[in-house]
Amino acid sequence: MTSWLLSIVGVVFLGVMIDVIAPSGKTNSIIKTMFAIMLIYVVLSPIIKLIGSDELSDWIDLGL
Amino acid sequence: MKKIILLLLIIFLAVPQFGIVFADETNSSEVELEEEVEKTLEDIDFRDMENISSDSDLLDIMGSFQEVVDDLISGKYSDNSSSIIGEIVNKVFSQISSLIPVVLMIIAVAILGNLMRSFQTGNNSKEVSDLIHFVCVAVVIVLIVSLFKNVYSITTNCVENISNQITAIFPILLTLMTAMGSTVSVGIYQPVVAILTNVIGFVLTKILYPIFLMSFVFVIVGNLSEKVKLNKFTSFLGSLFKWVVGFTFTLFAGFLAVRGISAGKYDTISLKATRFAMKSYVPLIGGYLSDGLDYVMLSSALIKNAVGVAGLILMFSTVIVPIIYVVVFKLLLQMTAGVLEPIGDSRISKLLEDISKVLVYPIVIILALAFMYLLSVGLIMCTFVGV
Numbered sequence: 001m002t003s004w005l006l007s008i009v010g011v012v013f014l015g016v017m018i019d020v021i022a023p024s025g026k027t028n029s030i031i032k033t034m035f036a037i038m039l040i041y042v043v044l045s046p047i048i049k050l051i052g053s054d055e056l057s058d059w060i061d062l063g064l
Numbered sequence: 065m066k067k068i069i070l071l072l073l074i075i076f077l078a079v080p081q082f083g084i085v086f087a088d089e090t091n092s093s094e095v096e097l098e099e100e101v102e103k104t105l106e107d108i109d110f111r112d113m114e115n116i117s118s119d120s121d122l123l124d125i126m127g128s129f130q131e132v133v134d135d136l137i138s139g140k141y142s143d144n145s146s147s148i149i150g151e152i153v154n155k156v157f158s159q160i161s162s163l164i165p166v167v168l169m170i171i172a173v174a175i176l177g178n179l180m181r182s183f184q185t186g187n188n189s190k191e192v193s194d195l196i197h198f199v200c201v202a203v204v205i206v207l208i209v210s211l212f213k214n215v216y217s218i219t220t221n222c223v224e225n226i227s228n229q230i231t232a233i234f235p236i237l238l239t240l241m242t243a244m245g246s247t248v249s250v251g252i253y254q255p256v257v258a259i260l261t262n263v264i265g266f267v268l269t270k271i272l273y274p275i276f277l278m279s280f281v282f283v284i285v286g287n288l289s290e291k292v293k294l295n296k297f298t299s300f301l302g303s304l305f306k307w308v309v310g311f312t313f314t315l316f317a318g319f320l321a322v323r324g325i326s327a328g329k330y331d332t333i334s335l336k337a338t339r340f341a342m343k344s345y346v347p348l349i350g351g352y353l354s355d356g357l358d359y360v361m362l363s364s365a366l367i368k369n370a371v372g373v374a375g376l377i378l379m380f381s382t383v384i385v386p387i388i389y390v391v392v393f394k395l396l397l398q399m400t401a402g403v404l405e406p407i408g409d410s411r412i413s414k415l416l417e418d419i420s421k422v423l424v425y426p427i428v429i430i431l432a433l434a435f436m437y438l439l440s441v442g443l444i445m446c447t448f449v450g451v
Contacts, residue, residue, distance in 0.1 A: 001274060009285055016289040020195050032291060039292070 004046055011035070011042050100363035101137060104243070108367070112232035116225065116378065129374055136370035155385055159392050166207050167400050173203045174404050174412045181409075197411065198289065204412060205284055208397075208419060212280065215390055219426040220273070222386040226379060226433050227265050230257070233375040237444050240368040244361050245338070246331040249447050252323045256440055259316065264436060267312050268429055275305045276425040283422055287415040298418070305425060309432055316436055324443040331447075335361075372445040376438060383434045387427055394423040 015035040022028055041048075113129040135141035177200035181193045234257040241250050279301040286294030342354045401416035 001278075005278060005281055009281060012285045012288060012292050012294075015292055016198065019289060019291050020191070020198050024191070035292075043297070 004042075007042050007045070008039070011039050015039065096359055097363055100359045101366055104240075104363050104367055105133070105137075108236055108239075108371075110236075113229070113236075113375070113378070116229055116232060129378065132374040132377060133367070133370045136373055137366055152384060152388065156388055156392060159389050160396070163211065163393060163396050166211055167396050170204050170207055170400055170412075170416070171403060173200055173207075174409065175407060176200075177412075178407050178409050194289075197409070201288060201412060201415065204415065208416075209284075211393065215393060215423070215426065216277075218386045218389055219430060220269075222382060222430055223268060223433060225382050226430075226437060227261060229375065229379060229382070230437055231261055233371065233441070236371055237368055237375075237441070240364045240371070241444065241447065243364040244368065245335045245357075246327070246447055248330040248334070249324070249327040249444075252327040253440070253444060256320055256323070259319075260436060260440060264312060264316065264433070267308065268433060271308055272305060272425070272429050275301055275308070276422070276429070279305070279425070280419070280422050283418045284415070287411065287418060290411070298422075302421075305428075309428060313432055313436070317439060320440055320443060324447065327447070369445050372441045376441060379434055379437055383430055387430060390423055390427050394420045394427075397423070 015032075015038075018031060018035070019028075022031060110130050110133070132141065177196050181196050184192055184196075234253075238250050238253060238257070241253070279298050282294050282298045282301065286292065286298060339354045339357065342357065343350045346353060397416045397420040401413040401420065404413040404416070
């Protein structure tokens with residue numbers, strides 16, 4: 001959980017730094033969108049891991 | 065004639081004797097009860113509670129745990145509330161005075177940043193003002209996190225301390241309840257204590273505390289810049305927190321109340337049956353035995369209630385200081401947010417306000433644990449087998 005939190009903080013921090021430093025232009029909006037997508041991926045990564053591995057199906061099997 | 069004189073003599077000699085005997089009987093019942101209480105008190109091991117109470121700040125005013133229990137039983141207990149309230153007020157003011165420099169620094173940083181932004185001119189003023197704001201927010205965050213570390217350690221210590229108290233006091237209370245003859249109630253309360261220490265402790269430390277930390281981090285990260293928005297995620301964590309607290313609390317309180325109340329009735333009935341059996345089926349000494357049973361039960365009930373009250377006093381004195389600390393911190397942050405609002409930059413004041421909202425969570429955690437403890441000890445104290 002700590003690594004998940006730290007990765008979110010890292011991505012947000014990087015995004016904010018780039019947003020502050022990068023000049024405003026056409027590429028700026030593209031960079032921002034890419035960072036938003038990356039942020040969503042990082043936030044959802046525990047769920048993605050859970051679905052990807054066998055843990056979820058194991059858990060359901062145990063439940064039944 | 066001789067017979068009549070003899071009879072009168074017997075009556076004259078005997079009647080005062082009877083009177084003295086009756087007087088002795090009423091006096092000796094109190095003495096016997098006191099002796100029974102002292103005997104039971106000597107056998108109880110208070111060392112765990114003493115160890116915990118020696119860590120507490122406020123209890124050195126009140127005396128040791130054993131003394132509090134003795135005073136409560138003999139009715140001499142005076143809570144010397146004026147000195148305790150004085151101590152609490154002292155703590156509040158010392159905390160305010162230790163927090164005020166940081167608050168003033170936050171205000172100074174915000175004002176300076178605002179001045180720099182309003183004085184700077186040029187082509188790319190938007191970027192520079194964003195950069196200045198970023199630096200200001202970073203400084204404010206560093207200041208707040210340095211204080212937040214204190215809040216975290218104080219509240220986790222408090223939760224751990226209360227859990228230790230729960231594991232220390234319930235064996236004593238349950239033993240005394242067994243001595244009182246409430247065996248069915250003991251059978252009910254033992255799983256309750258297990259739930260309180262294991263399940264509730266797990267929920268508090270492994271679910272609610274991480275949620276609290278996560279929402280703190282998300283509040284800070286979400287307020288770093290206007291571009292990255294994480295407000296909805298923070299509110300999601302907030303409602304998750306509320307649901308988990310409400311669910312555990314309702315389950316625990318409902319279970320405890322229903323089972324605890326029904327258990328007391330079984331014990332009353334079984335004890336009445338025991339006493340009747342003893343009185344009528346044990347020849348000659350049955351009556352004395354059942355009276356002696358009453359003394360044992362009454363002394364156990366007295367000690368049980370005194371230990372419960374002393375435990376609650378100890379719990380109060382451990383809970384009050386961390387809660388005051390967190391509340392003072394929260395209110396000062398809110399005040400700072402209010403002070404900074406008219407300066408013009410609403411972002412720093414929004415950050416402070418959001419952090420002050422998150423600081424409710426540790427208070428809720430401590431209060432929930434304390435209230436569950438209070439509820440179970442209170443129910444155990446109320447479970448008195450009817451004489």
